[in-house]
Amino acid sequence: MTKLLVCIDGSAYADNICANAAWAAKNMDAEIDLLHVLRRHSDYEAPSSDHTGSIGLGTRSDLLEELTKVDEERARLDQEKGRIILQHGKKVLQDAGVKKVNLLHRRGSLVEALQELESSVDMIFIGKRGEHADTDSEFLGANLEKTARAIHRPLFIVSSVVRPVKRFLIAYDGKDNVRKAVDFIAANPLLKGLEGHLLTAESRHEINTDDTESRLKEAGFDIKITHEKNSHPDEAIAHYVSEHNIDLLITGAYSHSRVRSILLGSTTASLIKSCKVPLLLFR
Amino acid sequence: MLSLSLNHIKKNWLGSVRNDLLAGMVVALALIPEAIAFSIIAGVDPKVGLYASFCIAVVIAFVGGRPGMISAATGAMALVMVLLVKEHGLEYLLAATILTGIFQILAGAFKLGSLMRFVSRSVVTGFVNALAILIFMAQLPEFQGAGPLMYGMVAAGLGIIYILPRFTKAIPSPLICIIVLTAISMFFNFDLRTVGDMGELPSTLPIFLFPDIPLNLETLMIILPYALTLTAVGLLESLMTATIVDDLTDTPSNKNRECTGQGIANIVSGFFGGMAGCAMIGQSVINIKSGGRGRLSTLFAGLFLLFLILVLGDWVRQIPMAALVAVMIMVSIGTFSWSSIKNLKTHPKSSSLVMLTTVIVVVLTHDLAIGVFVGVLMSALFFARKVSQLMDIKSTLSADGTHRTYKIYGQVFFASADQFAAAFDFKEVISHVTIDIKAAHLWDLSAIDALDKVVLKFRREGTAVELIGMNEASATLVDRLAVHDKPDAVDLMHTH
Numbered sequence: 001m002t003k004l005l006v007c008i009d010g011s012a013y014a015d016n017i018c019a020n021a022a023w024a025a026k027n028m029d030a031e032i033d034l035l036h037v038l039r040r041h042s043d044y045e046a047p048s049s050d051h052t053g054s055i056g057l058g059t060r061s062d063l064l065e066e067l068t069k070v071d072e073e074r075a076r077l078d079q080e081k082g083r084i085i086l087q088h089g090k091k092v093l094q095d096a097g098v099k100k101v102n103l104l105h106r107r108g109s110l111v112e113a114l115q116e117l118e119s120s121v122d123m124i125f126i127g128k129r130g131e132h133a134d135t136d137s138e139f140l141g142a143n144l145e146k147t148a149r150a151i152h153r154p155l156f157i158v159s160s161v162v163r164p165v166k167r168f169l170i171a172y173d174g175k176d177n178v179r180k181a182v183d184f185i186a187a188n189p190l191l192k193g194l195e196g197h198l199l200t201a202e203s204r205h206e207i208n209t210d211d212t213e214s215r216l217k218e219a220g221f222d223i224k225i226t227h228e229k230n231s232h233p234d235e236a237i238a239h240y241v242s243e244h245n246i247d248l249l250i251t252g253a254y255s256h257s258r259v260r261s262i263l264l265g266s267t268t269a270s271l272i273k274s275c276k277v278p279l280l281l282f283r
Numbered sequence: 284m285l286s287l288s289l290n291h292i293k294k295n296w297l298g299s300v301r302n303d304l305l306a307g308m309v310v311a312l313a314l315i316p317e318a319i320a321f322s323i324i325a326g327v328d329p330k331v332g333l334y335a336s337f338c339i340a341v342v343i344a345f346v347g348g349r350p351g352m353i354s355a356a357t358g359a360m361a362l363v364m365v366l367l368v369k370e371h372g373l374e375y376l377l378a379a380t381i382l383t384g385i386f387q388i389l390a391g392a393f394k395l396g397s398l399m400r401f402v403s404r405s406v407v408t409g410f411v412n413a414l415a416i417l418i419f420m421a422q423l424p425e426f427q428g429a430g431p432l433m434y435g436m437v438a439a440g441l442g443i444i445y446i447l448p449r450f451t452k453a454i455p456s457p458l459i460c461i462i463v464l465t466a467i468s469m470f471f472n473f474d475l476r477t478v479g480d481m482g483e484l485p486s487t488l489p490i491f492l493f494p495d496i497p498l499n500l501e502t503l504m505i506i507l508p509y510a511l512t513l514t515a516v517g518l519l520e521s522l523m524t525a526t527i528v529d530d531l532t533d534t535p536s537n538k539n540r541e542c543t544g545q546g547i548a549n550i551v552s553g554f555f556g557g558m559a560g561c562a563m564i565g566q567s568v569i570n571i572k573s574g575g576r577g578r579l580s581t582l583f584a585g586l587f588l589l590f591l592i593l594v595l596g597d598w599v600r601q602i603p604m605a606a607l608v609a610v611m612i613m614v615s616i617g618t619f620s621w622s623s624i625k626n627l628k629t630h631p632k633s634s635s636l637v638m639l640t641t642v643i644v645v646v647l648t649h650d651l652a653i654g655v656f657v658g659v660l661m662s663a664l665f666f667a668r669k670v671s672q673l674m675d676i677k678s679t680l681s682a683d684g685t686h687r688t689y690k691i692y693g694q695v696f697f698a699s700a701d702q703f704a705a706a707f708d709f710k711e712v713i714s715h716v717t718i719d720i721k722a723a724h725l726w727d728l729s730a731i732d733a734l735d736k737v738v739l740k741f742r743r744e745g746t747a748v749e750l751i752g753m754n755e756a757s758a759t760l761v762d763r764l765a766v767h768d769k770p771d772a773v774d775l776m777h778t779h
Contacts, residue, residue, distance in 0.1 A: 042534045045299040046574045052448035053309040053455030053569050055617025063572050064531055071533070 002030035005121040005153075007110060008089045009036060010081065013127030016162040018089050020278055021125045022096030023165060024156065027190045031100035033121060034089050035114075036082045038107045041071035079105075111146045118153045125156045128272065144272070148253065148281060154184060155281040157272055165278075168248040169197040170223075171237045171271070174207040177252020181282040182212050185250065186219035196223040199240050203231035234270040241275050250280045295350050298577045306575025307583030310353055310566055312458045314340070314588050315599065316610040317566070318356045319478055324421045325361035325558060326368040327376065328482035332356040333592055334489040335380075335557025340585030342548040343562075344578045348540030349525040351532065351576045353566040353584060354548060358418045358614075359520050359651050360513055360559045367509045375506055377494040380559040382510035383517065384550030390518055391543030399522045399538060405634040406658035407523050408623045409641025411564060413654055414520070415619035416646055422608045422615075425476075432473060433605055440464050440609025457610045464606035465598070478607065479600035485592050489555035515652040517561035521545050524562035531571045565614045633665040671698035674723070676706040686715040696726035700733040707737050709744060716741050721752025 006021040008014040025032050047070050086103045093101050106113045114124060126147055148155060168191055172178055185191055196216065200207040206227055216223050230236040241249060253268050272279055314336050322332030336355035343354040368376050390396070426433060440460045447456040468475055478484070496502050525536045541562075549559050570580055592599060627635050637658050645654030674693035681687070687708075695703050718737070725731060734750075741748045 042532060042576075046302055046532075046571075046576045049574075050448075050452045051305060051309050051455055051573050052452050053313045053457055053573065054444050054448055054613055055565055055568055055572075056445055056613065057616060057621050059572070059617050060527065060531075060568055060620070061622055063568065067531060067571075 002028045003033060003121045004028070004030050004123050004125060005033045005035055005114070005117055006089070006093075006125040007035045007037070007114070008085060008127070010085055011127055011129060013129065013158055013160065014085065014089060015092055016160065017125050017127050017158045018092040019096065019162050020156060020158050022093050022098050024123065024125075024190055025093075025098045026096075027192070028122075028188065030122070031102065032093055032098055033102045033104055033117070034086055034093065035104040035106065035117070036086050036089075037110045037113045038075075038078050038082050038105070040108055041075055043109075044071075044074065109146075110143045111150050114147055114151055118151055121153060123154045123156055124151060125158060127158050128160070145269075148268070148283075152283050154181075155283070157279045157281060159276055159278050161276050161278075163247060165191075165194065165247040167195040167197065167244065167246050168250055169199060169237070169241060169244070169246040171233070171249060171251040172198050172200045172207065172209060172212065173202070173233070173252070174200070174209075175252060177282050179212075179252070181250050181252055181280070182215060184282065185221070186215055191248075192220065196221045197240070197244060197246065198223050198225045199228065199237060200226075201228045201230045201233035201236035203229055234267050234274060237271060238274040241277055246277060248278050248280060249275055250282075252282045295578050297579070299574070300579060302574035303577045303579035304583050306570050306573035307580040308587055309455050309573045310570050310575065310580065310584040311587035311591060312455050313566060313569055313610070314353075314355055314584060315591060316457065316461060316602075316607045317358075317563070317614060318588075319481070319599075319602075320421075320607050320611045321356045321358050321361040322558070323481050324358060325364050325376070327373055327558060328484075329478060330483050330485040331373065331376075331556060331558050332361075333485050333557075333588070334555055335552045335560050337585050337589040337592075338489060338552040338555050338557050339548040339560045340581055340588065342551045343544050344582035344585065346540075346544035346547045347578070347581070348537035348542075348544055349528055349562075350536075350578045351567070351570060351580060352521075352524055352528045352536075352541075352562050353570050353581055354521065354545065354560060354562045355566065355585075356558055356560040357520065357563050358421065359414050359516050360561055362417055362421070362649055362651070363512050363516055364509060364558065365649075367506070371505055374495045375502070376558055377553045377556065378496050378502065379506040379509045379513065380553035380557070381494070381550050382506055383513040383559045384546040384548070384553060386510060386514040387518060387546030387549060388543050389546075390514065391539050391541075391546060394539045395518070396522060396538030396542045399519075399526075401663075402519070402523075402655065402659055403634075403637065403662040405630075405637040406641050406655055406662060407526075408620050409638040409658050410519065410523060410645070410651060410655055411618060411620050412623060412638070413642045413645030413651065414564070415615045416642065417649065417651075418611060418618065419615040420646075422611050425604055425608050433475065436464055436468070436473075436475065436603060436605035437609045437612070440606050441612060444609060444613050457613060460609055461602055461606045464609070465602050468603040468605075469601055473603065475603040475605055477600065477604065478602045481604070484596050484599060485589075486596060488589070488593070489557065491554055492556060494553065512650065512652045513559045515655070516650075517545055517549070517559060518542055519651065519655055520564070521562035524564050524567050527564060528567050528571060531568070532576060565617050568617065633669075637661045637665065667696075667698040670694050671696070671702065674699045674702060676703070678708075685713060686717070687711065687713050688717040688719060690719045690721075691723040693722070694724050694726060695720075695730040695733065696724075697729035700729040703730070704733045704737055707741075709740055712744075713746055715747050715749070717749045717751060719752045720750070 004021055004025055006017055008017055021032055082105055086105060090101045090103060118124065126144060128144060144157065170181060198209060200209060209225055213223060213225060228236050249271065251268065251271065268281065318332035318336040319329040322329045339354050347354065364376055367379060443460040443463060444456045447459055521541055522538055525538060525541055529536050545561060552558065552560060623638060640661055641654045641658035644657045645651050648654065671694065674695060676689055676691050678687055678689045689707060725734065738748050
């Protein structure tokens with residue numbers, strides 16, 4: 001059975017993530033693994049009030065006891081909070097009509113947890129920013145950067161806007177990653193019956209889209225294809241998205257140069273930042 | 284990859300900058316008296332220990348395998364080098380330090396860090412206790428011929444160290460102890476020995492120098508035994524300390540990287556006029572207690588130490604030895620595992636014996652490496668003895684009284700082989716014997732030998748022997764080693 005992995009935390013995105021995931025789960029007839037990852041105690045800053053620098057009888061065992069107690073209290077609160085987040089998420093999903101929701105409560109880093117779990121799922125849902133990231137900031141959540149680099153499943157990046165998906169846009173550069181996206185769209189029931197757009201933006205030569213067009217046509221999609229001459233594909237795509245009321249942007253992780261691709265793909269990163277709609281990313 | 288290592292750097296170095304800097308300062312303040320005191324133990328100028336502490340702390344911050352652990356000139360290492368310094372002088376110590384570093388790098392390369400798993404908890408406790416006793420004993424000569432003034436000052440110092448934290452936890456009490464005792468001693472013009480009397484203090488940054496020794500076999504033979512002991516002691520204390528920090532912070536460390544890192548740090552120290560060092564249990568605990576977790580705390584401890592020494596050199600000279608002795612007694616008390624005394628009653632006798640033997644051997648030989656070696660050997664013997672008890676033989680006689688079946692359970696090896704051989708009844712007159720070793724493991728030559736003897740002995744009594752249920756482990760061993768299974772023994776063993 002198709003399975004979606006949905007990552008939530010206490011951020012404002014959690015409900016949006018659930019809403020998007022519920023839509024996808026219904027279209028794909030999928031079950032959902034709802035994941036919340038707790039921080040390790042060592043990720044917190046150490047308590048520091050004792051600068052006496054003296055050690056005496058039993059300092060070592062007392063210190064271990066004390067540090068354990070601090071961690072224990074914090075971890076218990078975190079656990080409780082995590083449970084509430086998961087229960088809430090489950091309720092939102094079930095209210096939206098998802099039949100099967102499994103709760104996964106893990107400890108460690110999100111990326112580690114995803115790497116362990118990704119082989120058993122078909123798509124991963126994550127918010128643009130986590131609860132610890134500043135919502136106003138121009139930067140992406142640190143978790144998203146790391147996840148997008150490490151994960152090889154389709155990654156559904158949820159934004160702060162949530163609305164029914166009617167029109168999708170494939171940002172097409174002809175490379176392998178976006179071809180994967182096309183294969184997925186053609187084979188998967190997720191986007192069946194929706195209005196499809198495809199955009200290429202390249203300054204030097206036009207990208208050939210004939211085979212992709214026929215591929216999607218075969219699958220029953222009537223795709224509106226636009227070729228733009230623009231050296232800043234991210235700007236062109238963002239413009240197209242807002243102009244045509246696109247609800248979902250689909251693309252492969254791509255970039256112009258190898259060095260810049262180390263950082264996720266500069267174009268992709270700036271797309272995630274500038275587009276207000278959810279993004280489905282293929283690697 | 285690049286950004287992954289960037290992440291790593293961020294976590295290891297910038298995890299908690301404020302805490303690490305504060306903790307580093309506290310550690311640096313505590314390192315000064317220790318580095319001076321350990322130089323005095325080793326019989327070299329205080330600057331040798333101070334340069335070593337600076338170099339080791341700074342280098343290990345980058346190359347060590349355990350973030351948050353403090354390494355510098357240590358008592359354990361100082362104790363090893365006493366004789367070398369006395370007989371051959373400082374230059375040979377520097378050369379031995381560099382050689383130690385080379386050995387430690389090799390140890391890291393050959394992944395000897397994993398050998399630490401053979402050092403049992405009891406040996407570790409024994410090592411730590413012995414170290415504490417040795418540090419304490421090294422302070423005793425300071426009291427020789429000293430008047431009540433010295434005793435009074437040390438007592439006052441200890442009082443400040445242990446009582447002040449009850450009033451404020453914001454300032455390091457050993458530092459206040461040193462400042463107060465120095466002020467009193469200068470004000471009243473006490474006739475006490477000061478740090479300045481003990482030898483030269485650093486006045487410049489450390490300078491790169493090649494040790495001034497003849498490069499020949501004779502030199503190598505002089506420094507080799509010391510370098511080997513220093514290597515062992517340094518790695519032992521470093522890996523033990525790493526384990527302590529692992530436990531306190533509940534985070535993992537890379538033990539083999541730590542071995543290599545200690546080596547690099549010692550080589551740098553040796554070339555910059557410092558003595559060999561290793562990780563420090565007491566200082567690492569102080570660092571963790573002060574909130575230090577990252578590599579930055581170690582780096583800053585080293586840098587701040589050098590800054591203090593260069594800026595405050597004239598004041599450091601005035602510190603009375605009484606203040607240092609008080610700090611060192613604190614270190615010794617803090618290093619000792621006091622719970623181990625309480626545990627003597629409840630822990631298994633063999634474990635307590637291993638711990639006590641380790642302590643006694645170290646205190647008698649002043650050599651931590653020998654103590655640990657004896658401790659490990661004893662734990663191994665005790666373990667072998669315990670496992671040898673995991674063997675049992677049951678026998679049943681058939682209804683007609685002509686056929687006995689021996690069933691062997693458990694571990695047959697050198698420690699249990701005699702017990703194994705003795706369990707068969709050769710006086711019983713019987714025509715058939717079956718030895719069922721399905722549930723047994725034959726571990727070594729002794730076990731095979733014992734089995735051989737049993738089979739041959741039955742045969743000589745005219746009893747036909749059948750061996751069944753060789754499990755795979757035993758079978759391979761028997762294949763390779765046993766006589767009765769070899770082609771030339773086929774005739775002999777025809778009655779199978």
